[in-house]
Amino acid sequence: QQPVQSPQAVILREGEDAVINCSSSKALYSVHWYRQKHGEAPVFLMILLKGGEQKGHDKISASFNEKKQQSSLYLTASQLSYSGTYFCGTELDSGGYQKVTFGTGTKLQVIP
């Protein structure tokens, strides 16, 4: 089942912070975050696993709340290069193989 992302779109000024949420109606095993710029391939940001810790690099971090079946992506002190569409992808179990179901995306625009 497709995860739900919110907000659908957000406009930030450089230096502002943003939070993007990803929710599922089913218990999750992992959450994948990607960023896609217009006309380009999605670029991997991070994977969060059930029972794992909050992850991050540079000014982008994420958390995974297993009880709420929700993940949040935090962008702090946003830069122009952060503009793009952010997708979360979810997996329901660890068995077998990867099968990621992606949300509809959150469009982020950072303006000067």
Place this chain on the structure above:
Amino acid sequence: NAGVMQNPRHLVRRRGQEARLRCSPMKGHSHVYWYRQLPEEGLKFMVYLQKENIIDESGMPKERFSAEFPKEGPSILRIQQVVRGDSAAYFCASSSTSVVTDTQYFGPGTRLTVL
């Protein structure tokens, strides 16, 4: 170290023609995933292949669509008798293993336009 390669980048077909999309995974990767992305929408899983095997094709339309990943050469997504609704961006991704902790690396996509 070359990333995932897809060709062609843009493909125009008339209704009823065949479309062949190619994907060369990253070096050392033997797992390939195909996704379809309609304008302003997310990525929809189509099929997961390992070398010479289709593991999961639950996202593939039952008719006109097929995929393969031969022992030698790229993975091919084939769409027969294309219709306007097939117009979309088709992305492939590859990974070195199938475990959930592994990363899928995406190619630049093939944008199919059906006239």
